[in-house]
Amino acid sequence: DAKTTQPPSMDCAEGRAANLPCNHSTISGNEYVYWYRQIHSQGPQYIIHGLKNNETNEMASLIITEDRKSSTLILPHATLRDTAVYYCIVRVPNRDDKIIFGKGTRLHILP
Amino acid sequence: NAGVTQTPKFRILKIGQSMTLQCTQDMNHNYMYWYRQDPGMGLKLIYYSVGAGITDKGEVPNGYNVSRSTTEDFPLRLELAAPSQTSVYFCASSLSPGGSTEAFFGQGTRLTVV
Numbered sequence A: 001d002a003k004t005t006q007p008p009s010m011d012c013a014e015g016r017a018a019n020l021p022c023n024h025s026t027i028s029g030n031e032y033v034y035w036y037r038q039i040h041s042q043g044p045q046y047i048i049h050g051l052k053n054n055e056t057n058e059m060a061s062l063i064i065t066e067d068r069k070s071s072t073l074i075l076p077h078a079t080l081r082d083t084a085v086y087y088c089i090v091r092v093p094n095r096d097d098k099i100i101f102g103k104g105t106r107l108h109i110l111p
Numbered sequence B: 001n002a003g004v005t006q007t008p009k010f011r012i013l014k015i016g017q018s019m020t021l022q023c024t025q026d027m028n029h030n031y032m033y034w035y036r037q038d039p040g041m042g043l044k045l046i047y048y049s050v051g052a053g054i055t056d057k058g059e060v061p062n063g064y065n066v067s068r069s070t071t072e073d074f075p076l077r078l079e080l081a082a083p084s085q086t087s088v089y090f091c092a093s094s095l096s097p098g099g100s101t102e103a104f105f106g107q108g109t110r111l112t113v114v
Helices: none
Strands: A009-013 A018-023 A032-038 A045-050 A061-064 A070-075 A084-091 A105-110 B004-007 B010-013 B019-025 B031-037 B043-051 B054-057 B064-066 B076-078 B087-094 B109-113
Touching (some): A018 A032, B004 B087, B019 B109
Parallel strands (some): B010 B109
Antiparallel strands (some): A032 A045, A061 A070, B031 B043, B064 B076, B087 B109
């Protein structure tokens, strides 16, 4: 079973920041948080990952709470092309063999 | 960069037929995965491999077989196609030695069994 909980859907106005939450209350000390997204019926695309520090790249920012039991993916200026299903996954890189996807959050960007 | 390549992109099979979905990656990744995604649903792991010669079952392995004779290739075999296997199949790879850990996905094979 997936180790994360995400809201099934969210709306965000175009141009605004999209904040997607993820609960991973049973995360262990060496598990990282990974985010992927799937646009329409394409293959999933990696976005970002982190352990405990906040991370930022050209696509998004990842904010992880101090107790690491939850995190938020931030798309700073959402566009219509960000409409997708976003998946939050916890795993230990270089050790966990399987990548198990939960149901994700369907993000609708509203024009 | 080719990344993860899946063939064919589309296929229609009759019940009871067999076929092999091909997947190849050129990133020297150790790990490879096969997922299926039914309409409106999430991805379910079918089989995965942590290296050449090593494979293991995922969440929904029944009706499928895999092999990993080389690092690059990870074919998925359907022996007796059933309508329940109508789905989109995604192959992925990850873990370059000493390098990145994110997974890269192919564009999928859309399979219909009639």
